[in-house]
Amino acid sequence: AIAQGLALSKTTTISIVMSEKLLAYNTKILNGLMDVAKIYNYNIMFHTTSKGISKMQDVIESIIKSRVDGVILFNDNFTEDEMEVLHEYQIPMVVVGARFEGKKDENVGNVYVDFERLAYDLVRDLIEQGVDDITLMEDRLNLSMMKQLKKGIEKAFEDAGKNFEGYISYGDGYKSSYAFFKDYFKDHKPAKFNMAFRDSQAIAVMNAAAEAGFHSPEDLQIVSVLDSKYLNMVRPRISSYNIPEYDMGAISMRLLTKMLVSDRDQDENRNIEISYTPIPRDTTKEELFY
Amino acid sequence: AIAQGLALSKTTTISIVMSEKLLAYNTKILNGLMDVAKIYNYNIMFHTTSKGISKMQDVIESIIKSRVDGVILFNDNFTEDEMEVLHEYQIPMVVVGARFEGKKDENVGNVYVDFERLAYDLVRDLIEQGVDDITLMEDRLNLSMMKQLKKGIEKAFEDAGKNFEGYISYGDGYKSSYAFFKDYFKDHKPAKFNMAFRDSQAIAVMNAAAEAGFHSPEDLQIVSVLDSKYLNMVRPRISSYNIPEYDMGAISMRLLTKMLVSDRDQDENRNIEISYTPIPRDTTKEELFY
């Protein structure tokens, strides 16, 4: 057992921590992380959090016990207290996903998409085009992202002297979204513009609307913030944003590498914003993403 | 660094090896593996193979160097020679996915779905119902599975005194499948029955056929062997099979645990077949899965 330990200790080991429920949505980021880790010959310890089986506290304990050299954390996994514990042990870490709004120091990097600005810019354009009947569908798996999208929309409404009241919340997953809208469209019209975070929610509102006789984009425009190949397979094809997820993973691991070797007081940029571009398909009107 | 090694050596460490391209299709199996590993407090080393970045040989080398206690291998990742190397080092391993057809000994377990029988039973029923115009679409990401499906179909044809010639091969991914069928349906009718391994190929043939004026199930029946939530979101909804993927992962990790502690000469069952059940939706006729 000791020989085994010695062999292991020669290599840099990085822990990747993510929630099990998000795994299916983050495979491209994970691929980017793994490819760059392989170039640097890092060992990767993989941890998932999973309700009723493994809590973030257990994962943190196992990270500290095994004294890994660095950690990649997917956002929406942890509370500020949990981050505090990792801070105390001075483990370099990179938070990937949304902008990290907790306390930062030289041991924390962040590779993120500015979801607040994305939502602000989109809704500002919509309001200019006369559309203020807007729904944002809650995604319980990604509450950090939701918070930032909501903030961006609210700011755009505020700047136009209006008030945003279109945040809707129901269960998670396609089935509950679809059931919700099937029922909702019995006595409601769809909002003119519908914003979802994930593909399945966008498809749910589209299918339920179509079956109630409402068609996209005439009766309702639909955007899924995260792109997926399935948005291109449904009819009509759903508009979304291109977020370079593989790159986010690759850049996050590279940033962590730099943090592992660099001087602590070096004033390097540890906050890297990743750009996004709209992908207009069939569910948005031509003037929106010109 | 030595202290770090010693700390690590106290815990059982398992390597999970999969191809990067299959990651998005195997998240449920991975979740099952991770949950059970967490119950036993195992550390998980995660390895992906990725063209141009990390080959299976590199992964094997890193597994041997770090002297992990056991390995979970996703099928379709390795050649017989590569398995041979792992054999020589006597590392207990479980192969998950399709039936493993290489050399087995007491260090190799296999948790699998019998894709050959699935295909045989389906095609036997189809032939009995008078349908022998059948296409099997190649999936280059899962060549072991394809081989077994093809074998099952060929056997069903042979038993009916017929010859199967409906294996088609083109690029991988939705775009190339869709482009292939868009072109193909310009001067061909679809086969009466179309079998795909993954959701995207099934959706591709359905969309291309619909746009050429052919409708499912009247003009073409469609089945995707692997289920996914997206098959329920497209219109018409595509029939598939329920394969308990999470269970496959959970059982694989549990089997490995048993192999780690058991006597070598104990005659335990190391080959566990996982059952499947059809999920009839809109793209198969009523009489098929009664």
Add this chain to the structure above:
Amino acid sequence: MKQVTVKIIDPVGLHARPATVAVNAASKCKSDVNVAFKGREVNMKSIMGVMSLGIPTQAEVVISATGEDEEQAIAAIEEVLRAQKIIE
């Protein structure tokens, strides 16, 4: 021995994640913990055992614990299964 009868309400029954959650809860107890369904009884700390019972949704199963912490074991297991919406 202490035992309790519970009804499985998780839509997939005691398979997949629900089964793994149940095994995880049982594994934390010092007592021997068994689960019985339709006359068959297995060790509730065994994943393959629990899955082999093929317990469907709406099934009533008997969970029993024998050992020094049997009282707390049953209470703790019930609590976890209820929190995860696996039982009523």
Add this chain to the structure above:
Amino acid sequence: MKQVTVKIIDPVGLHARPATVAVNAASKCKSDVNVAFKGREVNMKSIMGVMSLGIPTQAEVVISATGEDEEQAIAAIEEVLRAQKIIE
């Protein structure tokens, strides 16, 4: 110094996986390896450097190597990029 001009044919340009494959190929060489596009030149062993160039598909870029294995470096990098269908 040894250099070669290549045309990127991968549909996403030299981003994402293609960029990582290129960096991996360059990292295996002893020579210093640079890649230049539109007057900017970066270390081809740096992922963030290569990605920061924003090299689109159909772009022509210059790869240069300086060091004892410069000849073989250029040949090896070209071979990997071609095998991965990143360049013509």
